[in-house]
Amino acid sequence: xxxxxxxxxxxxxxxxxxxxxxxxxxxxxxxxxxxxxxxxxxxxxxxxxxxxxxxxxxxxxxxxxxxxxxxxxxxxxxxxxxxxxxxxxxxxxxxxxxxxxxxxxxxxxxxxxxxxxxxxxxxxxxxxxxxxxxxxxxxxxxxxxxxxxxxxxxxxxxxxxxxxxxxxxxxxxxxxxxxxxxxxxxxxxxxxxxxxxxxxxxxxxxxxxxxxxxxxxxxxxxxxxxxxxxxxxxxxxxxxxxxxxxxxxxxxxxxxxxxxxxxxxxxxxxxxxxxxxxxxxxxxxxxxxxxxxxxxxxxxxxxxxxxxxxxxxxxxxxxxxxxxxxxxxxxxxxxxxxxxxxxxxxxxxxxxxxxxxxxxxxxxxxxxxxxxxxxxxxxxxxxxxxxxxxxxxxxxxxxxxxx
Numbered sequence: 001x002x003x004x005x006x007x008x009x010x011x012x013x014x015x016x017x018x019x020x021x022x023x024x025x026x027x028x029x030x031x032x033x034x035x036x037x038x039x040x041x042x043x044x045x046x047x048x049x050x051x052x053x054x055x056x057x058x059x060x061x062x063x064x065x066x067x068x069x070x071x072x073x074x075x076x077x078x079x080x081x082x083x084x085x086x087x088x089x090x091x092x093x094x095x096x097x098x099x100x101x102x103x104x105x106x107x108x109x110x111x112x113x114x115x116x117x118x119x120x121x122x123x124x125x126x127x128x129x130x131x132x133x134x135x136x137x138x139x140x141x142x143x144x145x146x147x148x149x150x151x152x153x154x155x156x157x158x159x160x161x162x163x164x165x166x167x168x169x170x171x172x173x174x175x176x177x178x179x180x181x182x183x184x185x186x187x188x189x190x191x192x193x194x195x196x197x198x199x200x201x202x203x204x205x206x207x208x209x210x211x212x213x214x215x216x217x218x219x220x221x222x223x224x225x226x227x228x229x230x231x232x233x234x235x236x237x238x239x240x241x242x243x244x245x246x247x248x249x250x251x252x253x254x255x256x257x258x259x260x261x262x263x264x265x266x267x268x269x270x271x272x273x274x275x276x277x278x279x280x281x282x283x284x285x286x287x288x289x290x291x292x293x294x295x296x297x298x299x300x301x302x303x304x305x306x307x308x309x310x311x312x313x314x315x316x317x318x319x320x321x322x323x324x325x326x327x328x329x330x331x332x333x334x335x336x337x338x339x340x341x342x343x344x345x346x347x348x349x350x351x352x353x354x355x356x357x358x359x360x361x362x363x364x365x366x367x368x369x370x371x372x373x374x375x376x377x378x379x380x381x382x383x384x385x386x387x388x389x390x391x392x393x394x395x396x397x398x399x400x401x402x403x
Contacts, residue, residue, distance in 0.1 A: 009032040012097070017044065018175070020178075024099055029355075039374075040374050042078075050063075053349070067353060073372055075381045076403055089116065098127070099127050100126070103141075107128075127201040152210040158229065176212060185201060215227075239289045244297050246308060253300060269312070276291075340354055354368065
């Protein structure tokens with residue numbers, strides 16, 4: 001096998017919480033040396049969020065941090081000091097990529113913005129991600145992915161029409177934005193290979209969320225309508241299509257039998273419940289969607305979701321159990337694909353973590369790895385990457401810069 005595809009890259013991760021750190025983790029998964037800058041004096045909030053291993057609250061025991069920062073090295077650095085900021089500028093000469101997720105303008109005021117860092121390294125590729133991007137009237141606004149979901153329109157569209165919006169799960173744009181950041185970084189690195197020039201990548205988290213809602217935007221662009229919450233009517237042009245309750249506690253199945261072949265297969269399986277002539281055509285099923293879904297719900301309600309999934313899939317009907325996390329932990333496809341790996345860490349012991357989310361053959365796959373402890377690679381990074389002597393490192397530590 002060959003080396004991991006990004007093993008030639010070194011990344012300086014100045015971000016915290018999720019968007020930037022998750023972007024860095026994707027790069028680390030494929031071999032990049034990712035150096036996370038953090039400080040015990042101003043701890044990454046992700047280290048305080050849990051869930052904690054065995055319920056013991058400690059900044060080194062949260063699985064959220066381990067998941068999002070797996071495979072990195074940690075440099076403990078007080079960026080409120082000029083000496084700390086000087087270390088970042090010096091490191092910028094020796095890295096390929098810098099990632100940051102501060103509010104727009106923050107790094108410029110610290111003397112660590114794009115113009116300053118590229119003066120140190122003209123080949124540098126830098127990615128910045130904040131809620132609304134580096135330009136525009138809202139550039140100075142701060143916030144997390146729940147606000148990004150609201151801005152993008154996602155919060156409005158999730159839920160029932162007679163109830164308040166529920167929005168997508170958790171800080172939604174924190175999850176979707178890293179995919180855009182990593183793709184843009186790889187494109188910028190490719191451009192650097194061709195031109196020798198660095199790049200600045202500006203990713204607005206709220207705008208990244210908007211990309212997942214293009215059908216709603218198209219509806220407005222085409223005819224001025226404003227899409228609203230539709231409950232379980234997930235697609236206005238497909239029927240039957242939705243999520244249906246099954247037997248057991250909070251067990252559900254998702255299915256789509258809109259295509260005629262799928263509909264006829266479902267009709268044979270569920271007969272005689274679905275024999276009404278109103279359902280013969282897709283147009284008829286759309287017109288009578290409420291009645292159709294009520295009949296299907298009555299049919300699925302006393303059946304095992306798992307058994308029904310197998311019966312539907314055996315007939316070629318698109319269907320799957322609505323998984324909870326216990327389902328995912330034992331899912332045979334995830335297990336067979338090597339999605340999970342075991343890590344061992346002095347603080348949390350042995351625990352299961354996800355591996356890289358895709359494989360690039362014939363590159364050697366990296367095993368699941370723990371996240372770093374605060375400052376676990378401080379001396380090594382300063383000495384081996386930035387070229388500080390042991391005496392200089394000792395002096396920086398005495399002055400309270402390395403903390």
